[in-house]
Amino acid sequence: MNDSLRRFMESRGEDLVPVLEESVRRLNAPTVLKESMLYSLMAGGKRIRPLLVSAVLHDLGKVHPGELHVGAAVELIHTYSLIHDDLPSMDDDDLRRGKPTNHKVFGEAAAVLAGDALLTESFGLIGRAPALPDGDKVTLILDLVRASGAEGMVGGQILDIESEDKTLSEEGLEQVHRLKTGALLAFSVGAGAVLAGATAQQQENLKRYARHIGLAFQIQDDILDVEGDEALAGKKLRTDAAHGKNTYPSLLTLEGAKQKLIHHHTEAVKAISFLKEPEPMLGLLADYIVERSS
Numbered sequence: 001m002n003d004s005l006r007r008f009m010e011s012r013g014e015d016l017v018p019v020l021e022e023s024v025r026r027l028n029a030p031t032v033l034k035e036s037m038l039y040s041l042m043a044g045g046k047r048i049r050p051l052l053v054s055a056v057l058h059d060l061g062k063v064h065p066g067e068l069h070v071g072a073a074v075e076l077i078h079t080y081s082l083i084h085d086d087l088p089s090m091d092d093d094d095l096r097r098g099k100p101t102n103h104k105v106f107g108e109a110a111a112v113l114a115g116d117a118l119l120t121e122s123f124g125l126i127g128r129a130p131a132l133p134d135g136d137k138v139t140l141i142l143d144l145v146r147a148s149g150a151e152g153m154v155g156g157q158i159l160d161i162e163s164e165d166k167t168l169s170e171e172g173l174e175q176v177h178r179l180k181t182g183a184l185l186a187f188s189v190g191a192g193a194v195l196a197g198a199t200a201q202q203q204e205n206l207k208r209y210a211r212h213i214g215l216a217f218q219i220q221d222d223i224l225d226v227e228g229d230e231a232l233a234g235k236k237l238r239t240d241a242a243h244g245k246n247t248y249p250s251l252l253t254l255e256g257a258k259q260k261l262i263h264h265h266t267e268a269v270k271a272i273s274f275l276k277e278p279e280p281m282l283g284l285l286a287d288y289i290v291e292r293s294s
């Protein structure tokens, strides 16, 4: 991995973890629920979504005291989605982020409820973000509702499940990926733009970047399911075919999926050519998204 990206990831990660932890510890709630929430939240993961929020601010040369709260908010929703995605009624997985899945440790009921609570607390984090005007809070909350709910991630998840054992068209598959995975990544980029006070033109370019990295992110996840290393991924691989999932490799072959990945990476990088930095973090993150092994 590129050295400046590694340093950026480490420094932002160190700052983010206490905010994630405190968002649960502060709650006056039953211990088992808090333990279940913290178990998945503190299990690691790449923290790509909060990093995107931070990278937009960094590349636009801005700072905002609400950066970590907004980044943590999206990470809470992402973590809830993984807990629910692993449930027996969904992908029925035993391993996530290198550890037994939440329901394997706490039972199904607690896993469902930990996910519910993480989702809800996410909105609280935006509500409490420091130095963020109320108008921006409302904008971010409404954007997050759209990205994570029925019109976004949840809608994509049901389309994905409903299309198991059927063959989708490429447009149909792109729609699933855009909603299931792309919407939350796009929210992260858009949230960084709101915090940075980006111009309309900058927001338009960042939106285009986000659309392409969102697709690239899920295509690489599909590719890793075919040829990745389970120890590095921290989750069981080679499960998509067994579940009759529609993926880019199943639709376009592995080679075809890799070409799509290159296409979306190229377009993402083009979209941020307006950034003045010689090595923008958003460009390094786009490289990482397509080269990652987990």
Ligand SMILES: CC(C)=CCC/C(C)=C/COP(=O)(O)OP(=O)(O)O
Pocket (backbone or CB within 6 Å): 080, 081, 082, 084, 085, 091, 153, 154, 157, 180, 181, 221, 235
């Ligand atoms: C509302 C819910 C539950 C949404 C889940 C969204 C999501 C992106 C799941 C992981 O996708 P995946 O199954 O392709 O990834 P992985 O390989 O990590 O299981």
Ligand SMILES: C=C(C)CCOP(=O)(O)OP(=O)(O)O
Pocket (backbone or CB within 6 Å): 044, 045, 046, 047, 048, 078, 097, 181, 217, 218, 221, 294
């Ligand atoms: C959206 C998908 C493909 C699920 C996994 O997301 P990540 O690959 O970001 O998972 P973590 O690093 O957060 O565990």
